[in-house]
Structure formats: structure tokens, C-alpha cells
Amino acid sequence: GAGVSQSPRYKVAKRGQDVALRCDPISGHVSLFWYQQALGQGPEFLTYFQNEAQLDKSGLPSDRFFAERPEGSVSTLKIQRTQQEDSAVYLCASSLGGGASYNEQFFGPGTRLTVL
Amino acid sequence: GNSVTQMEGPVTLSEEAFLTINCTYTATGYPSLFWYVQYPGEGLQLLLKATKADDKGSNKGFEATYRKETTSFHLEKGSVQVSDSAVYFCALSERNTGFQKLVFGTGTRLLVSP
Numbered sequence: 001g002a003g004v005s006q007s008p009r010y011k012v013a014k015r016g017q018d019v020a021l022r023c024d025p026i027s028g029h030v031s032l033f034w035y036q037q038a039l040g041q042g043p044e045f046l047t048y049f050q051n052e053a054q055l056d057k058s059g060l061p062s063d064r065f066f067a068e069r070p071e072g073s074v075s076t077l078k079i080q081r082t083q084q085e086d087s088a089v090y091l092c093a094s095s096l097g098g099g100a101s102y103n104e105q106f107f108g109p110g111t112r113l114t115v116l
Numbered sequence: 117g118n119s120v121t122q123m124e125g126p127v128t129l130s131e132e133a134f135l136t137i138n139c140t141y142t143a144t145g146y147p148s149l150f151w152y153v154q155y156p157g158e159g160l161q162l163l164l165k166a167t168k169a170d171d172k173g174s175n176k177g178f179e180a181t182y183r184k185e186t187t188s189f190h191l192e193k194g195s196v197q198v199s200d201s202a203v204y205f206c207a208l209s210e211r212n213t214g215f216q217k218l219v220f221g222t223g224t225r226l227l228v229s230p
Binding site: 042 | 161
């Protein structure tokens with residue numbers, strides 16, 4: 001496809017379960033971002049990859065959150081022992097270039113996670 | 117840290133009315149500024165951007181001017197349509213070592229009635 005895709009689109013988990021959220025960026029895009037969007041709020045940065053390297057994970061809220069991008073393409077955000085406060089929409093974005101210069105970020109539709 | 121503040125919604129207008137959504141920011145340095153739009157059931161889309169002071173971004177009849185002296189980037193449209201109903205996010209780019217991340221406001225929902 002031409003855009004960023006994410007799966008699943010919706011995920012319901014019981015408290016304490018582990019979940020894995022997938023992001024397929026636009027082919028050839030070097031940079032990949034994860035954001036968390038709580039209900040009624042704007043997206044907040046979680047982590048950034050340049051190819052397979054995770055250059056910044058300062059936004060991950062706890063050590064229960066883990067992200068990887070082992071081959072520099074598809075990325076997975078994993079949340080262990082989910083809590084109710086993890087309920088949010090998780091957005092993935094990719095951009096063509098890397099580095100400190102501005103590169104437009106293209107967003108996927110998001111995965112809505114609900115923790116019961 | 118850097119932050120973005122935008123007016124609370126919802127903003128409710130009739131078709132063809134004039135739109136203003138206020139956005140102000142706090143930042144060190146000279147960030148780029150953006151407006152993103154989120155239509156129901158869709159992902160965030162870049163609406164317009166401005167990369168330096170006094171730049172005007174424009175797209176689809178929307179425009180916003182980067183005002184460094186007032187640290188503002190207000191979104192305007194002269195005549196809204198029902199199809200403009202969406203959530204609008206103001207954002208800035210925060211430069212980190214080796215990459216730029218986006219810092220968003222809380223979003224403003226626009227509802228346009230026929």
C-alpha cells in the first residue's frame with residue numbers, strides 16, 4: 001500500500017495481558033515514530049527509530065513498554081502487563097529521511113487499545 | 117519544555133462562516149510549525165506548515181502565519197464547508213540530537229452544519 005498501515009485497528013485486552021501492536025511504514029522510509037494519543041488529547045511522542053536503531057525512547061511511560069524495528073522496516077510496540085491507563089490510540093508515523101533536518105511525517109490510522 | 121496551546125472546542129459554525137482556531141507555542145530556538153487534521157476514522161494528515169518567522173502556510177483554503185513576536189500560528193479559513201468537520205491539531209517540531217519530533221496541542225474539534 002501507499003501509506004502507513006497499522007494492525008490491529010482495535011485491541012481489547014484484560015488488565016495484565018501483554019499486547020503487540022504492528023506498524024508497516026511507507027516503503028523506503030528511514031525514520032519511524034510511535035506516539036500515544038489519550039482520549040481528548042494530542043499525540044505524545046514515545047520513541048524514534050532511524051532504520052533499525054532506536055535513537056530515542058525517552059517518551060516510553062514505563063519499562064512495560066518496548067519497541068523494536070529489527071530489519072529497519074516493520075516495527076512492533078509491545079506492552080507487557082497492560083494497565084487501564086495504557087488505554088489510548090497508538091499512532092505510528094514514518095518519514096523518508098533521517099537526521100536533524102525536517103522531514104514530513106506520515107501517520108497511520110492508529111491502533112485503539114482498550115484495557116478492561 | 118516545548119509546548120503548544122490551542123483553543124478548546126468544539127467550535128460550531130454554519131457553512132460559509134469564517135473560521136479561526138487559535139494556537140500559541142512555547143519553544144526554545146526556532147521550531148517549524150504545523151497544522152494537522154484528523155477526519156473521522158482516518159489518520160492524521162498534514163494540512164499546512166511554516167518553517168520560519170513570517171512564513172504563511174496555506175492549503176485547501178486554510179492558512180496560518182508564523183508570528184514569532186506573539187508566538188502564535190492561528191489557523192484561518194474564509195468560508196468553511198461541512199466537509200471541513202474534523203479535529204485540528206497545532207504542532208511544533210522539536211529538534212533533538214539526530215531527529216525532529218512533533219509536539220502537539222490537545223486538538224480542536226470543528227463542527228460545520230449545513
